[in-house]
Amino acid sequence: MAAIQKLYEVCKVSLSEKGPSSPETIENVRDVLDMITPSDVGLESEAQAVRVWRRPRALNRKTVFPSSPAIRYRHIYECKSFSIGIFCIPASSIIPLHNHPGMTVISKLLYGKVHVKSYDWIDIDDSRNLSKVRPAKVVRDGEISAPCGAMVLGNIHAMKAITPCAILDILSPPYSSEDGRHCSYFRRLPKSDPSGILLDRTRESEFVWLEEYQPSDNFVIRRDLYTGPTLNF
Numbered sequence: 001m002a003a004i005q006k007l008y009e010v011c012k013v014s015l016s017e018k019g020p021s022s023p024e025t026i027e028n029v030r031d032v033l034d035m036i037t038p039s040d041v042g043l044e045s046e047a048q049a050v051r052v053w054r055r056p057r058a059l060n061r062k063t064v065f066p067s068s069p070a071i072r073y074r075h076i077y078e079c080k081s082f083s084i085g086i087f088c089i090p091a092s093s094i095i096p097l098h099n100h101p102g103m104t105v106i107s108k109l110l111y112g113k114v115h116v117k118s119y120d121w122i123d124i125d126d127s128r129n130l131s132k133v134r135p136a137k138v139v140r141d142g143e144i145s146a147p148c149g150a151m152v153l154g155n156i157h158a159m160k161a162i163t164p165c166a167i168l169d170i171l172s173p174p175y176s177s178e179d180g181r182h183c184s185y186f187r188r189l190p191k192s193d194p195s196g197i198l199l200d201r202t203r204e205s206e207f208v209w210l211e212e213y214q215p216s217d218n219f220v221i222r223r224d225l226y227t228g229p230t231l232n233f
């Protein structure tokens with residue numbers, strides 16, 4: 001059985017419309033995702049190219065990147081319970097901080113090197129009307145290089161590609177506007193604690209305040225064709 005088919009099968013039995021039913025089911029998906037390689041999803045030549053990739057030496061970014069290549073999303077599968085797809089991110093490109101409301105995200109870096117920043121919301125009493133600005137704690141802030149295992153990222157995350165890279169994402173349940181799960185973008189507020197309410201229980205360095213915003217028009221994700229083995233479902 002093709003590895004991607006195996007991944008689909010384990011997702012089918014482990015993930016429901018409400019997401020993973022337990023930490024064990026996440027582990028089951030993660031174990032299979034761990035084994036996925038670029039050649040299992042039609043990205044062998046891209047992964048090979050990265051092995052010999054060198055950062056262009058540039059005096060001026062504009063002369064080297066007359067037009068930056070776009071971030072591309074290779075859609076593989078989606079049902080009510082989960083989605084599987086791959087983001088191919090050119091070097092230096094950024095996926096801004098975004099959320100996955102009520103969703104679990106299991107990711108695997110297939111090739112390349114990426115800096116990941118991820119956060120989880122801190123639950124607070126919302127009576128102070130902080131809905132536009134919310135505190136979040138840092139889950140991960142560091143570089144990841146392939147080959148590496150699958151990981152469960154924080155619910156809000158941003159990526160910056162250090163080399164060209166590809167990340168396979170499983171979302172459960174997937175984004176769905178009609179079910180109130182849509183993607184919002186956030187930015188960090190420079191002020192660490194506008195209300196002071198968290199200073200007593202958390203060290204300031206462990207959390208940030210995030211504010212919803214609209215990313216610039218330069219940020220676009222283009223759909224791309226998945227070229228790996230066909231799924232049977």
Ligand SMILES: [Fe+2]
Nearest residue numbers: 098100105157
């Ligand atoms: Fe994401």
